[in-house]
Amino acid sequence: MHFLENIRLALASLKANKLRSVLTMLGIIIGICSVVTITTIGNSLKDTLNSALNMLTGQTINTYYDYVHEDDLEVKEQLSEKDYISTEMLDEFEEHFDGKYLVSRTSSVGHGTLTNSEGKEVNIAVFGASEGFIRENKYFYKLLEGRYPTIEDNNGKKHTILVSDLFVEQYFGKNYKALGNDINISINGVGNIDFTIVGIFSLSDSYIKYNAEKGKSRDQLATPAFIPYYTATSLKEPASDHDIYPTFVICDNKTDSKKAIDEIQAFFDSKYRNAKYWKPMFYNMSEEMDETMMIMNILTIVLTVIAAISLLVGGIGVMNIMMVSITERTREIGIRKALGAKNGAIRVQFLIESAILCLVGGGIGVLFGMLNGFLVEVIGNMILKSFPEYAEFVVLDIRVSITAIIASLIFSTIIGVFFGIYPANKAAKLDPIDALRYE
């Protein structure tokens, strides 16, 4: 007996008892729907979190200090200033890697005031920043035109400045070609200091929205402006000479964080060759999230397993209805056997019927699961939109994984076959004479 004939037969028999088939399938539908919903939402949340995190921290390497000899149990000398990475080391670092890795360096200078040709006062917040810092925060400060502060700007303590597009609008007027212009700033009330605009960056919408909510209008908003790091430190001494926990930025797309950590570690290891107790170590934040991700994975798996238990219940329902169906169709089985159907043919017929019942239920379950995923996406994004400071970076993107769908369909078919075995065997073993006589 051909496979396709069996499928046709199974479908015909399910169609003949529509209501009963649907009710039987319900268990499978709910089970598969839950599994698909949970895995979809779980995986999508993980992906969303991962990509948001990666976007914000994926390209940065952070520093901490650790014992030189890990297994040394002696009382340690406390971490002190002489153990810290020095400014000179960072300069050497940048020179050594020549733009492949940059150091994110920043220092706050203070409040800057400018008066434009029309006599309007514009305020800015002046920071010293290296190229690394602006690149690190590229999602907040996106370079529109011009350039980042260079090492030469930095070492020469040049008076170059990067300003925001909003500042250009406030000071010069909308769409003014401000690049290359000199501006005169009084910083913290001191002096008329000239700076040349070398770069213009756009502020993220969320930054503006966020500040606008604090009651500052777009026009009055004091936007950040960046001058070279050493220029800044010469204007205002930073609290400390050391950048204790420097952040490094990977500027090379082809280098992943693991390789970067290795190379940075190697560089500083050579500097700390003679260190007795402490040396700097490096890590990537998103890698630190692996544990969180693992917990989330476990949670998804546990919930999926719980949902899968409901599939078991569904399977028992299928088995029950198959038993009923076989009893009802005893005579049909007898006829088929009298006409030459072997036990195997009867077994296969009912196994396929049970498998199809579950497969169709599984298919409907997958559809409902996808619908649930879609609903969660819509609702989730509506909720996210009410947090404007995140909305730009975190977009919930629910994707139903094809693997999950195929696995669900295969799993429901397996359930159908598994719970069909007993009834199908019972049908196959019926005695043809008794079966024919059955009323």
Place this chain on the structure above:
Amino acid sequence: MRRIISMRNIVKKYFIDQPNELEILHGLDLEINEGEFTAIVGPSGSGKSTLMNIIGALDKPTSGFYELNGTDISQLDDSELSEIRNKEIGFVFQNFNLISRTNAIENVELPMLYAGVGRKERRKRAEELLELVGMSDRADHNPNELSGGQKQRIAIARALINTPSIILADEPTGALDSATGRMVMDIFHKLHKEEKKTIILITHSPELASETERILTINDGNIVSDSKGGVTDALS
């Protein structure tokens, strides 16, 4: 003439080795030749049905020898018996035994389906047979849309589809009124005369039996008489 069925010393017991052990057939012998139209008659409880089940390979004798069309089938297993039923025997039942929710032509095709024949060939053969029993115009009707006589004609077409060595008809007119019963019997006569089919008719109606070539009377588990019927006159 070729021998189609030979049975020697067939014994059938139920509840073997139990206090209520029951012997239905007590060493029965039977021979049927190719092309014969035989009636087996006997009252209820005579062992008629048991004999029919054994002839039809639905059941195995407890002891004895049964050769059907050259195959000793008393020793076959379930699967081999299925094959024998499929290829060698065409059943026609009193209550038609068509499969509901399956249309006429698919019912006719069923034995061929189990024989593993492809769809096209099945369809072609089933159409020929529906033509033979005059049911071509009802091919796509479901059994519940057919009258008793029509159902039985479908069942006869189904019995013929694998060109079996014997047609085993168990009270084929029992559920029909006399006119349709007559028509069904005429089909059997036609198959016997024109197609040279070997037909075994199980009935308790002496009238129907008398239409056949040979009448075997069974009583109390033994064949008590073997006489010639009046088949030659029946058709005219």
